[in-house]
Amino acid sequence: MEKVDVIIVGGGLAGLSCAYELSDSGMTVLVLERGDFSGSKNVTGGRLYLRPILNYLPEIWKGAPFERHVTKERITFMGRDNSTTFELYSDRFNEEPYPSFTLLRAKFDRWFSDLVSEKGVFVIPQKRVDDLIREDGKVIGVRSGEEEIGADCVVAADGILSFLAEKAGLRPPFQPKHFAVGFKEVIQLDSETIEDRFGLGEGEGAAQLFIGSITKGRMGGGFLYTNRESLSLGLVIGIESLNSMEPREEIYKWLDEFKERPEIKNLVRGGETVEYSAHLLTEGGIHHMPKVFTDGMLVVGDAAGLGLNMLVTVRGMEYAIVSGVLAGRTIKKAKEMNDFSASSLSEYERLLKESFILQEMKNFQYVPSLLGNQRLFSKYPQLICDLFERVMWVDEEPKGRIYQTKIGELKRQLFSWETFKDWLQFRKI
């Protein structure tokens, strides 16, 4: 059996970041990617927050093919036939280094993989890894079709379904409540139209999240990100929440219904859909992560369950990148001691705990239970929209005093035991 120092399974952000970290170590590093090229099997909403990763991978982002730096944040509450939007613009979003960028993974990961290849890492596309090779319980390599390749350390960067973590016995069986599905259209529009419609300067971007009736009371929401010359428009739906829906509905239709809403219709008008994609998101939180190391193997990125729904921000790609770097650092240290046992590789878990990743996941550990609350996706967004609409509405009748009529009504809606319990739950976030 041929042998290299490190095999990284999966050439996405976690795998490539690990490879990049190892590229100056003198070790032979092999990245096996199942797609035609890195990024060809990846999907994001999405955007990348840069600040969290600058301490770990500071230099490389200058030439990255980002789409737009986000200067406008919008949160939209969707009622059945109305909506209310909060919009944030800040000068700080427009100062370099820009805090976040929208991106498209097929372009972005491909660029990253070229960069890693230039540094001497072998990135082999069209290679699906089928199994781990183990000896006395220790992972000593991988099998891809007929071929077997050995390594001191295997890095499972094989994405959210990580069959490798499962084969290594690190991951408990899947449960619907720990996953959501995101699906989106990429809609082509020229740059100027995008900037005009969203009120953006040249190169600036907007990020918009939607919560409310569009997911019909199911956990989830909508998203809209402006790319350079396209929009990424999609929905995210919690799978358990969907499974428990009665009567059942096919979710793929919900994206068309979302697109038909005037709020969206006017933004995508004249645009041409050029791609339709889907991907899972982790909703399990810190308490449902797999074990991230074993003898001869580390688990990084989505494969390690590193992702977080923080309600108004969604995180994953920064975690993938930084976990990849931390795995790389761990492997370098293990190489110095020539010890790739579980106890040596447990350093990786320690580094993860020290980093912002597991600290954030701990801080937001109660989000998954909150997201089980249907009222968050139906009653409250509707209430906000209806109240605001009544405040703004002018009729034939003399308009009543705002506080007396509207706030009084709000109190009647909100002062219930149910809302009180929701408030207690919300306070933990």
Next chain:
Amino acid sequence: MKITEKLALDAFKTDRESHIKLDQRICHTCKERFCIYACPANLYSLNEKGEMMVEFAGCLECGTCLIACIYGSVKWNYPRGEYGVQYRYG
């Protein structure tokens, strides 16, 4: 826009053999049909004999069906290297 038209926008290379296998004995006893409602590509449907079918050629490789089917009927692997969907935007 129909879902089939959306899928036609994507680049697929279809393998001879399906990467999704269903256990008809399990599907036969399933009342909820979670897969039909969850698949974002609308690939699941019942044939005239009442058997669950999946059109693997249009699979977006998200794995939602594998998670949604709590009865364990869906045996799902990634398509072999070279095959399946190839995103150009992602």
